[in-house]
Amino acid sequence: MFRGIPVTKGVIADGKLPNSFCEVELAPNAAMLHRRSEDFDHEADLAERQCWLENMINQIPDYIYAKDLEGRFLFANQAIVANNGLSHLKDLVGRTDFDFLPSHIAQIATDVERRVAETGQPHFGGEELAFRGDGERWLMITRVPLRDASGTIVGTVGASRDITAQKSAERRMRAQSGLLEMIARGMPLPDFLEELARMIAGFAEGVHAAFLMIALDPGELRLAAAPTLNEDYRRRANATFIRTIPTDLGVTAAALKLAFDQASISELDHQCRCLAISDADGQMEGILALYSSEDARYQSDFSEFVSIAVHMAGIAISRHRAEARIGFLADHDPLTGMANRALLDRKLTLAMRTADSMGSEVALAFLDLDNFKLVNDSLGHSVGDQLLKIVAGRICELTSDQGSLARIGGDEFVIILEQMDLEGCLHRLSAIREAVARPVVLDDIELRVTCSIGIASYPSHGSTAGDLLASADMAMYRAKELGRDGIALFTSEMTATVRKKLSRTDELRQALLRDEFVLHYQPQVDLQTGRIIAAEALVRWNHPSEGLVYPGDFIALAEETGLIVPLGEWVLQTACNRAKAWQDKGLEPIRISVNVSARQFQEKRLIETVATALTESGLDAKWLELEITESLIMKDLAGSIARMYELEKLGVKLAVDDFGTGYSSLSALKRFPLSRLKIDRSFIADIPHDADDMAITSAIISLAQKLDLEVIAEGVETEEQARFLVESGCNEMQGYLYSRPVEEERFNLMLENNGGIHRKPMVRAALLGAGEHRKA
Numbered sequence: 001m002f003r004g005i006p007v008t009k010g011v012i013a014d015g016k017l018p019n020s021f022c023e024v025e026l027a028p029n030a031a032m033l034h035r036r037s038e039d040f041d042h043e044a045d046l047a048e049r050q051c052w053l054e055n056m057i058n059q060i061p062d063y064i065y066a067k068d069l070e071g072r073f074l075f076a077n078q079a080i081v082a083n084n085g086l087s088h089l090k091d092l093v094g095r096t097d098f099d100f101l102p103s104h105i106a107q108i109a110t111d112v113e114r115r116v117a118e119t120g121q122p123h124f125g126g127e128e129l130a131f132r133g134d135g136e137r138w139l140m141i142t143r144v145p146l147r148d149a150s151g152t153i154v155g156t157v158g159a160s161r162d163i164t165a166q167k168s169a170e171r172r173m174r175a176q177s178g179l180l181e182m183i184a185r186g187m188p189l190p191d192f193l194e195e196l197a198r199m200i201a202g203f204a205e206g207v208h209a210a211f212l213m214i215a216l217d218p219g220e221l222r223l224a225a226a227p228t229l230n231e232d233y234r235r236r237a238n239a240t241f242i243r244t245i246p247t248d249l250g251v252t253a254a255a256l257k258l259a260f261d262q263a264s265i266s267e268l269d270h271q272c273r274c275l276a277i278s279d280a281d282g283q284m285e286g287i288l289a290l291y292s293s294e295d296a297r298y299q300s301d302f303s304e305f306v307s308i309a310v311h312m313a314g315i316a317i318s319r320h321r322a323e324a325r326i327g328f329l330a331d332h333d334p335l336t337g338m339a340n341r342a343l344l345d346r347k348l349t350l351a352m353r354t355a356d357s358m359g360s361e362v363a364l365a366f367l368d369l370d371n372f373k374l375v376n377d378s379l380g381h382s383v384g385d386q387l388l389k390i391v392a393g394r395i396c397e398l399t400s401d402q403g404s405l406a407r408i409g410g411d412e413f414v415i416i417l418e419q420m421d422l423e424g425c426l427h428r429l430s431a432i433r434e435a436v437a438r439p440v441v442l443d444d445i446e447l448r449v450t451c452s453i454g455i456a457s458y459p460s461h462g463s464t465a466g467d468l469l470a471s472a473d474m475a476m477y478r479a480k481e482l483g484r485d486g487i488a489l490f491t492s493e494m495t496a497t498v499r500k501k502l503s504r505t506d507e508l509r510q511a512l513l514r515d516e517f518v519l520h521y522q523p524q525v526d527l528q529t530g531r532i533i534a535a536e537a538l539v540r541w542n543h544p545s546e547g548l549v550y551p552g553d554f555i556a557l558a559e560e561t562g563l564i565v566p567l568g569e570w571v572l573q574t575a576c577n578r579a580k581a582w583q584d585k586g587l588e589p590i591r592i593s594v595n596v597s598a599r600q601f602q603e604k605r606l607i608e609t610v611a612t613a614l615t616e617s618g619l620d621a622k623w624l625e626l627e628i629t630e631s632l633i634m635k636d637l638a639g640s641i642a643r644m645y646e647l648e649k650l651g652v653k654l655a656v657d658d659f660g661t662g663y664s665s666l667s668a669l670k671r672f673p674l675s676r677l678k679i680d681r682s683f684i685a686d687i688p689h690d691a692d693d694m695a696i697t698s699a700i701i702s703l704a705q706k707l708d709l710e711v712i713a714e715g716v717e718t719e720e721q722a723r724f725l726v727e728s729g730c731n732e733m734q735g736y737l738y739s740r741p742v743e744e745e746r747f748n749l750m751l752e753n754n755g756g757i758h759r760k761p762m763v764r765a766a767l768l769g770a771g772e773h774r775k776a
């Protein structure tokens with residue numbers, strides 16, 4: 001094989017290739033080293049060594065060759081022979097690069113080799129493009145002069161390494177970092193996708209690329225970039241037959257190919273391949289459609305580049321969508337997609353300016369759902385959110401043609417109605433009110449939520465967006481006060497009321513901070529024993545300028561503003577502390593009764609608050625009674641029962657306040673873990689003159705007895721009332737007849753002198769009678 005080729009001098013030791021082919025001399029291997037030199041048969045050894053060398057060179061994957069001064073192959077290893085599609089070295093020897101490579105590439109190699117031969121200077125590490133049957137290859141070539149035994153240059157020796165994979169990787173990395181840079185620089189998405197489509201087309205002759213994006217709403221596929229395709233194609237690609245989310249890429253490819261063919265862009269032998277573009281979560285964001293003719297010429301790393309392009313497009317689209325979402329959220333409510341407060345202000349201001357120029361009016365409606373908190377608290381926020389979306393959709397349907405809609409708070413919606421007279425507005429808003437009230441089935445539960453709506457009009461009720469909104473808000477509160485599920489128009493008197501309310505709310509807040517509240521205690525007596533058995537804790541406000549303010553003047557506002565929650569916590573803790581202090585003083589233990597309002601009862605942390613009050617005061621739970629009204633329980637029967645059982649678990653007693661006013665059914669009553677019924681004051685007030693009230697009162701008493709509950713009558717002011725109650729079987733009473741609510745010190749004295757309350761003639765007689773009656 002080496003015959004005819006000058007063997008150069010050099011050293012091949014330890015199985016390593018020499019760096020250079022010049023001055024190569026063969027070194028003896030380890031076995032040879034142990035042979036004495038006189039033992040060598042030099043002729044035979046030389047042939048043997050040539051054979052080793054030949055084998056060795058043929059094993060190397062790098063390309064090694066020697067050429068004469070005319071560029072003709074003198075020798076090449078097996079890698080070159082095979083790379084040129086030949087089987088034997090002899091088929092290569094004598095031929096030049098021009099026989100195998102495109103002439104412009106062969107010329108480059110020939111020029112370098114000529115220079116090396118002429119100058120005697122080696123040429124290290126040049127990168128050159130070469131071709132093989134299956135495409136282009138990149139080689140890293142080193143060329144050194146080939147010298148004969150006299151040192152005369154007779155050709156060149158070359159060693160080259162295939163660096164195609166490395167070059168491809170570098171190129172991909174460059175492309176990838178270039179693309180990432182474009183994304184990072186915030187290049188607009190259409191520009192980015194155009195650039196990317198062009199790059200893909202640049203990787204292969206006869207290939208076109210088109211990017212299509214899935215529109216968020218209404219889920220259409222829209223053409224985003226196809227820079228190498230014509231306008232006709234764009235129109236067709238956006239045509240209706242691909243306006244669905246492309247779950248089947250094959251179908252989409254067929255549709256897009258049709259668009260391509262019909263746009264008469266090119267020959268019919270194009271084929272279309274679709275690749276899904278996804279975000280980091282695997283959610284499909286769009287499609288890359290690749291059109292390629294049958295004779296398309298791809299660069300070797302085309303498919304790798306296409307996968308990078310798809311990945312980068314996914315990143316760019318996700319980023320674009322994230323930015324768009326951030327932009328959207330600046331102006332919109334994420335739950336319903338409606339305008340938020342900021343956008344409402346802008347829209348309203350614009351509507352006001354338009355009305356100015358046209359001399360017309362703008363109506364603003366403030367809509368608030370009634371008792372929405374109950375839905376959230378009893379069925380959870382997810383049900384609450386679903387309900388809000390449904391309600392929003394219903395309002396939207398009835399608004400979109402002539403108004404704008406915004407959600408500005410949890411359950412607060414605002415509607416701008418333009419160019420509509422008052423009658424038209426009322427008509428529209430009534431339709432909205434009815435639509436909102438239509439039943440909704442969520443989680444198998446049928447819900448019905450009503451709304452209260454307030455209307456204000458520009459320019460009469462406010463000159464700025466803020467003022468107009470405040471007026472509509474006031475009107476909405478009026479609708480609530482009038483019993484909810486209604487519509488109220490703003491009137492100027494409302495302003496004064498609202499201002500007063502706002503300042504009172506502020507005062508209440510300050511009062512809590514300044515500790516201006518006190519508790520008074522009203523005794524509850526048992527006429528059988530004549531002793532105080534319990535005290536109802538009743539809050540009063542020691543107002544700095546108004547003196548003692550009664551709960552009738554502030555509890556409702558505290559309830560409306562939520563201030564009842566901290567106030568109620570204070571009452572509970574103070575009452576428990578007081579009851580324990582009386583016990584610690586050695587006084588007879590009595591039950592302390594505390595009112596719990598609807599808002600407090602719905603509060604999630606009620607159980608925790610009660611438990612804390614008991615722990616911190618050290619009061620045994622059996623001495624604490626919570627009074628909840630019948631109407632509160634009936635508002636959300638299932639939720640209330642569950643809550644009552646949680647409270648019962650703590651060991652506290654539960655009493656139904658104002659009993660008789662809230663339509664509890666007997667069957668419902670049986671399910672409550674109650675200890676006492678408190679007959680409402682309204683039934684007692686007209687005894688003995690109102691026969692109906694007397695009948696109801698005695699019915700409640702016997703109902704309590706049947707259910708094995710204690711019963712107490714409140715608002716007992718006269719001896720006749722007390723006698724009637726005793727005669728009817730109710731011995732526990734609370735009312736001015738025995739004592740008004742009193743301050744702590746006075747109640748202390750009452751407890752210290754506990755006993756003898758029933759010693760009033762009529763009652764004593766009744767008690768004797770009742771005793772006999774009971775005995776009978």
Ligand SMILES: Nc1nc2c(ncn2[C@@H]2O[C@H](COP(=O)(O)O[C@H]3[C@@H](O)[C@H](n4cnc5c(=O)[nH]c(N)nc54)O[C@@H]3COP(=O)(O)O)[C@@H](O)[C@H]2O)c(=O)[nH]1
Binds near residue numbers: 539555735737
């Ligand atoms: N959530 C809370 N509500 C509270 C608290 N403290 C009081 N209240 C509620 O305020 C309402 C008015 O209370 P008040 O002005 O204290 O009136 C109580 C008694 O003074 C009054 N009463 C008692 N006996 C008579 C009587 O013989 N005649 C008559 N005309 N009035 C009388 O009744 C009120 C107690 O009623 P009730 O609670 O139904 O037992 C009142 O609804 C309180 O519940 C509080 O801390 N939290």
